[in-house]
Amino acid sequence: MSNEREYYQVKITLNDIKPAIWRRVLVPSGITFHKFHKVIQAAFDWQDYHLFSFQFPDFLIKEPDMEFQLHEDERHPKRTKIDTVFNQHKTFIYEYDFGDSWQHKVVVEKIVIVDEEKHTPICIDGAKNRPPEDVGGPDGYEEFRKVISDPTHEDYNFMLLWAEKDTGGRKFDPNYFYLNEINRKLNRIKC
Incomplete structure (x- = not known):
């Protein structure tokens, strides 16, 4: 069959x-x-x-x-x-x-x-x-990528931690x- x-x-x-x-x-x-x-x-x-x-x-x-x-x-x-x-x-x-x-x-x-x-x-x-949920659309995602690509940015750790809700604990990698x-x-x- x-x-x-x-x-x-x-x-x-x-x-x-x-x-x-x-x-x-x-x-x-x-x-x-x-x-x-x-x-x-x-x-x-x-x-x-x-x-x-x-x-x-x-x-x-x-x-x-x-x-x-x-x-x-x-x-x-x-x-x-x-x-x-x-x-x-x-x-x-x-x-x-x-x-x-x-x-x-x-x-x-x-x-x-x-x-x-x-x-x-x-x-x-x-x-x-794909972008994290609720990141703010294409413009928000562009800003998010800018922040996570700069370890010296004041929101770097916060944004990576926030994105873990989508990655199951893995560091977000575009x-x-x-x-x-x-x-x-x-x-x-x-x-």
Whole structure:
């Protein structure tokens, strides 16, 4: 019995950050945008405690607000599958944390056939560590990097200690990218 399945190869790049922070991920077909959100969270090691949306030219995919129903141009992520949308839109924006406004450019590169028993997402490449949660968006991250690159800065130790909430106690390194660690996180997402 074959375990072959179509996967989408997508490249996800965090906007407004230089050098680029990005991931190339194989995503199983047939999943919802809610599951795709979980894939992006794991691939970047975000903590998943902020709101998110997928932005397309003529509609949004987002969680409904408790007080308001979805508008005509909004779709629910648990009810919208990636396949139909990916066939129509090869590039779109995923936004995480509307305060810091982390916008990720998503590019659907191609469809590949993967023979994989568990049908989990797979990161095949990437670069750089994502910014700490709640650092203040791209401008805040730039300031954070400036502080942690100067051991004589008065906030150097404070900022590194503060960032440990995201690193599990490891010293924050903007260049850190460990493919096996990301794939361990992605392996928990069953598709």
